[in-house]
Amino acid sequence: MLSSTFLGITTFTYLLCMTLYFSYLFFRNKTFGKILTILVFFGLAVHTIGLGLRWYESYEIGYGHIPLSNLYEALVSLSWTTVIFYLVIEFRYKIRQLGSLVFPFISIAMAYASLSPNVNSEIQPLIPALQSNWLTYHVLTCFLGYSAFAVSFGASIVYLAKSKKEATKKVQEPADGFMPSLDTLDDIIYKSIAIGFLLLGIGIITGAIWANYAWGSYWSWDPKETWSLITWLIYAAFIHARITRGWRGKRAAVISIIGFCCVLFTFLGVNYLLSGLHSYA
Amino acid sequence: MANKSGKTIFARIWGFLISVRLTIILLIGLSAVCIIGTVVPQNASTHEYQRIYSPSTYSFLKNAGFLDMYNAWWFTLLMGAFTVNLIACTLNRIPRTRKRMSRANTLPDRASLESMACCTKFTFKQNPPEKKQHFIDALKGFLGNAKEQTAETCTYYSAEKGSFSYFAFYLTHLGVLIIIAGTLLGTLGFQGYMQLYEGEQSGTAIVRKTRETQILGFDIRCDKFEVTFYDRARMPKDYKSTLTVLEDGEEVLTKIIEVNDPLIYKGMYFYQSSYGMSPNKAKLTLGVTAQGSEKSMHQHVTTGERFTIEGTQDVVQVGRFIPDFSMDGKGHVFSRSDQPNNPAVQMQVTPAEGKPYTTWIFAKFPDVHQKPGQKYTFAFLQFQPVYYTGLQVTKDPGVWTVWIGCFVMLLGMYMAFFMSHRRIWLRIEEKDGYWEAVLAGTVNRNPIDFSKDFSKLSEQIRTIGKEKC
Numbered sequence: 057m058l059s060s061t062f063l064g065i066t067t068f069t070y071l072l073c074m075t076l077y078f079s080y081l082f083f084r085n086k087t088f089g090k091i092l093t094i095l096v097f098f099g100l101a102v103h104t105i106g107l108g109l110r111w112y113e114s115y116e117i118g119y120g121h122i123p124l125s126n127l128y129e130a131l132v133s134l135s136w137t138t139v140i141f142y143l144v145i146e147f148r149y150k151i152r153q154l155g156s157l158v159f160p161f162i163s164i165a166m167a168y169a170s171l172s173p174n175v176n177s178e179i180q181p182l183i184p185a186l187q188s189n190w191l192t193y194h195v196l197t198c199f200l201g202y203s204a205f206a207v208s209f210g211a212s213i214v215y216l217a218k219s220k221k222e223a224t225k226k227v228q229e230p231a232d233g234f235m236p237s238l239d240t241l242d243d244i245i246y247k248s249i250a251i252g253f254l255l256l257g258i259g260i261i262t263g264a265i266w267a268n269y270a271w272g273s274y275w276s277w278d279p280k281e282t283w284s285l286i287t288w289l290i291y292a293a294f295i296h297a298r299i300t301r302g303w304r305g306k307r308a309a310v311i312s313i314i315g316f317c318c319v320l321f322t323f324l325g326v327n328y329l330l331s332g333l334h335s336y337a
Numbered sequence: 338m339a340n341k342s343g344k345t346i347f348a349r350i351w352g353f354l355i356s357v358r359l360t361i362i363l364l365i366g367l368s369a370v371c372i373i374g375t376v377v378p379q380n381a382s383t384h385e386y387q388r389i390y391s392p393s394t395y396s397f398l399k400n401a402g403f404l405d406m407y408n409a410w411w412f413t414l415l416m417g418a419f420t421v422n423l424i425a426c427t428l429n430r431i432p433r434t435r436k437r438m439s440r441a442n443t444l445p446d447r448a449s450l451e452s453m454a455c456c457t458k459f460t461f462k463q464n465p466p467e468k469k470q471h472f473i474d475a476l477k478g479f480l481g482n483a484k485e486q487t488a489e490t491c492t493y494y495s496a497e498k499g500s501f502s503y504f505a506f507y508l509t510h511l512g513v514l515i516i517i518a519g520t521l522l523g524t525l526g527f528q529g530y531m532q533l534y535e536g537e538q539s540g541t542a543i544v545r546k547t548r549e550t551q552i553l554g555f556d557i558r559c560d561k562f563e564v565t566f567y568d569r570a571r572m573p574k575d576y577k578s579t580l581t582v583l584e585d586g587e588e589v590l591t592k593i594i595e596v597n598d599p600l601i602y603k604g605m606y607f608y609q610s611s612y613g614m615s616p617n618k619a620k621l622t623l624g625v626t627a628q629g630s631e632k633s634m635h636q637h638v639t640t641g642e643r644f645t646i647e648g649t650q651d652v653v654q655v656g657r658f659i660p661d662f663s664m665d666g667k668g669h670v671f672s673r674s675d676q677p678n679n680p681a682v683q684m685q686v687t688p689a690e691g692k693p694y695t696t697w698i699f700a701k702f703p704d705v706h707q708k709p710g711q712k713y714t715f716a717f718l719q720f721q722p723v724y725y726t727g728l729q730v731t732k733d734p735g736v737w738t739v740w741i742g743c744f745v746m747l748l749g750m751y752m753a754f755f756m757s758h759r760r761i762w763l764r765i766e767e768k769d770g771y772w773e774a775v776l777a778g779t780v781n782r783n784p785i786d787f788s789k790d791f792s793k794l795s796e797q798i799r800t801i802g803k804e805k806c
Binding site: 118119180181183184185187188239240243250251253254257258261264265268269270271272273274275277279282283285286289290292293296297299300301326330 | 357358360361364365367368371372374375376379407520528567568572573574575576595596597599606608609610729730731733736739740743746747750751754782785
């Protein structure tokens, strides 16, 4: 299949991006950074074509569905939304350093999807329960939310590393214009979480609307459903603590990391460890 | 009632109820118990629990309500506390918002401008009236509107945007309360199921929780059930039931339902949830050949039926029908699936003379088991399965309330995250032949973005002030 060739090139490109983002931290060269961003755009373009082709191929076979129906497609699509969200942050804040933390996740997800024997990359038909337009709205909003949380997680790690470094040196690092300041990182953490929180909220609600239409109940306390709610509640606690009690900086970074662990469990852990209605996802 | 700190006990309780600390405790507490709910299987069978847990663990979990956690009294209590906290916090905030709104129209004096987080001071050598419009335009460019006010010795140019963002808090919390109200309304409905064979009709459903019979007030008939499969994969593509609603025996409505497309009638939803076929209802066609005879005769039967072979006194009883015949290690017959992959039927022959005997016959393997010496040879020629459709029947009067709540909550959240109340003042005062200008601004959230925009504006104002006219 042509789509798998494209997605293979994508995986390779992202792995390259990851190593180059690491080297960027050492070289700190602006031109190098610009070439790197162009490479990410190239990867995203190939990725988009790959996903589009896969969608098209599913029609050729006679199944005809958006590539969001099994773990392989979920990982590939989730990587796609994460690259997009990452690029938005890179442009908005004009910093490339987060790439070294976000791209390992993206590359691992892509590589795991294509190489792991546990993940079936064949285009499979949709079971009747998934044959609905809500599949697109529900999964896409959830994935965009997850991507936002992934970026906030990356920023939190940088924040903690940087604040530890500054604490040992007992002085604030001079703004050399390379590493983002703690305030900027804190802002990225909060904004990504705010966006992720809203998107996951929409994802849960579209899921509820769909469930009401397919299963006859908008909420069934299915493990995946419940874990998405747990994740949402944790971030809700974070937002309340921040707005009313002024939790910023380190504390915020730690909660954001805990929140992202919940996201990972909701996305992967539930499927491997718990059973329920979402067993196909 | 006053205690040491001078507060009444009610004031202390109120103080606890309105605290965000309680909100955070409740949010984390709810998450924690929900985790337990995903690890301990909910509402599983006793048999299943006995397999996983030791008797003492099982009885502990059962008594503590962990096996039906989301309906346990303490979970309801937790949700109740959450609701009370939410209402208390919301009510408590009203006076503060009112104060903010009433303060909105007063002009801040110089000292309070200088104490604002964003503030720049300039000194202009001249300030001819032509510049007025430039200042107003600069402010307009920043917030979309601007006005001029004159106080005793000075002029104020001011602008504001997004004052309604204060309502974001109320909308978000109101949305959550509406959702909770919707779920409470939902308890007035029911969730049940019904099974209908093709051609059958019924006016009742069985409620899942209580196993009681729920009268629908009309009849539902299943005209047809169909299952289709994908060509390439052995996976079901679609389940379809043709349902007809009957009121007092009159047909009102017919709809083909499938997964993701239910029948809706009088607030009740009928979902395609399962299907199956009854081995006992399948229509079987058998061929019977007497030993030594060339002639075979056809017999249409269902399981349990008994027939006498024409022209004899020999009786044949049709025994069990198995759609997917298999045997376990001990020789017990069982059906591997509901699908007719290997249909088999048991025949019990009682001849008028001689010993009775039993034999299995297979549709796909006609030669198996037909021992020589038996009086009759049977052939399993055809069978026609009779399907039933499994319908989920739901009535939930709270669904639309929940959707409205969700919408209000999302709107509130959007406003809370992406809108802010931005205010800006430019105060110009003449002093000893110079003009002293103070540009100051406040914002209720996202201060970093605001201060970036503010510094751009203050550069603009500086340039306007310097310009020679």
